[in-house]
Amino acid sequence: QQPVQSPQAVILREGEDAVINCSSSKALYSVHWYRQKHGEAPVFLMILLKGGEQKGHDKISASFNEKKQQSSLYLTASQLSYSGTYFCGTDWGFQKLVFGTGTRLLVSP
């Protein structure tokens, strides 16, 4: 029942774009996106709430499709610092997050 993320891994050259998807088997109240570098804590990126909103800051944005129970994270003009593992955390209304399977992103020079 863990949300499924795709792709599992992606390798980019600096400046290229990527899309990471998060699919839930249950209805979503909100989706939280995090990035984790090896051996470190996950860092909060953004939250998307019910209502199909889109959000973004800098060159990272995300969308939330309530009907499809999906969220997508868009990374444009990727930088070396974007490398890491991205997790979506899904809120199914139980006052806790269930984290997705993760997507490993490597940005090379």
Place this chain on the structure above:
Amino acid sequence: GAVVSQHPSWVICKSGTSVKIECRSLDFQATTMFWYRQFPKQSLMLMATSNEGSKATYEQGVEKDKFLINHASLTLSTLTVTSAHPEDSSFYICSAQTRGVFYIADTQYFGPGTRLTVL
């Protein structure tokens, strides 16, 4: 803002001993803290939800007598791994939740994690 500390950052112990891990929210009060376990190259698996002043709520399959959680104040939660065994070796991460206002959802901020190795 929203800084969470965790101590220790790593610990090596002998089988059968107990280990205590502290999680503190440094610049905000957190009525709810969460404890996760993460195996290499895997996702974060929630172990328990800790609310200040009340008993922790454990996820299915997590032994509450083995993983003791205490949330003594609005800025401190502790996880004690009792009678640790090699299979308990893992990366333990806590998070502290800020309270959302109006229509802003509650947000979890993570501590740096504690790597536990049981010999």
